[in-house]
Amino acid sequence: MTEFEKTLEDMKKRHLPDSPQDKKNYKCTKCRDSGWVEVIHEGHIRMKRCDVCESRRLMMQSGISQEFQTKCFENFDTRNEPQLINAKGKAVEYCRSFLDIEHTRNNSIMFYGQVGSGKTHLGTAICSCLMGGNIAVTYMTYRNTVTKIKQRMTDEADYNREVSRYAGARVLYIDDLLKGRITESDVNIMYEIVNYRYMNSLPVIISTEKALDELLEFDEAIGSRLIEMCRGNIIQLQGKELNYRLFS
Template sequence: MGRLKAKSQEFSETTVVEKPDYNCHKCKDEGGYMVRKKAGETTLVRDNDQLVERILKFDSDEWQQCECAKLRQLNRLIKSSAITEEFQKMSFKNFSTDGVHPKVTEMKSKANQYYAAFDQIKGYRQNSIMLIGQPGCGKTHLLTAISNYLIHTRQVPVLYFPYKDGMNNLAANNFERKNEIMDRMKEIDVLFIDDLFKPIGGKVDVKPWQAESIFEVVNYRYLNNRPLLVSSELSLDDMLYIDEALTSRLFEMAQDFTVTIPKDMKVNYRLRKVFEK
């Protein structure tokens, strides 16, 4: 009996108690931790739905959000944006304007101006940007760069909607998810519509239900001052011919940030090697 007791005691003394396996050891997966603040330090308090600074009169413990929680939120925003991994690499820095058409340089400058002004204009009617005209000149790159910066630096929810594939999505399974998809397009903070009314085989063929669906989304965002990022290969005249009510709303929303690239295959970045010969 004594031998068994000694054996048991020996086992318990050598047993290693494993530490909990946390993803974040700083907050132990709680999303935050308590921080001691001294009297005289400033703190943020909510007043009428706004965060304002206050000076502490007494020492107090405050909950502080951990960086891991911010990172999880950012990852959720990236995933919900529907922006592919390849598109997530697009930025203003890797958009070259060496030897390009002056309008392309203007387009990059306008995209930069829009991003810089976003916080000031987002709640007004003129809060959108539209880059239209010649394909292959970088319209999608610049609007994707804006989207990436809004998500990463300001945690703004963005939804990427490629027109052609998006319309196929709406029509899939006999339109059973149409309302769900369109509601998300209406309510998201920023909607990026890429290649609006994209021509197929050089021909513009917009079905009535497609124009009606886009108009419903755009009109809702127009009435509720929700920003849009729009690219299209078509000119304003082409878009007005397809749907004047829709296009006039888009132009009003983006009138301060609209750039039209003239149709010229030499401006097509993807064909640059053809014209270098």
């Protein structure tokens, strides 16, 4: 028996099928909750972090609410509606091409328009898909986050720490951009976050009820940067019939 065959035999022995009882007890059947899996590298067993557990850890840390953690492309129903078919297609394509476009000027995606049309659903489905590939995503509810950051303005270190959490994230999902009444400090905070990401070509996923001209009216510097980053991936959802809460 060669060294390699011995290694394989050894692995097999340690990987006897679990009894149904065992399976039920593991949260992760891939690594049996150890967080590590064995791989063969150049004829030797090596330990590698379990990618299933890693995706789960990223999801827990992303800030996505429990309700939306289950949203994915599979449970997004396009209802034969051309706008929804297009939106889902764009979202899936974005995930597929993500690693190729990540560091370019055109690495972002935006859903805007009709309330209840599934903008947040599609945005979080993209996040799940990326985290499935072990790409970290930070979720930010625009209104809550800006309010939280404003409360930290009196403590510079605390303020900077909080801003950089969003500004420097590998991928940032800004949900419900521009919701609520806007003040000058909201604009300043958003400028800091968006400009940093723009300058460093860091991707954003955006959902908003606002139209593009409203985004520019809010602040042209922020709006035009976001529009440039999302070029080719700006998806409008229009029409009351798309409100899932009313017509599903």
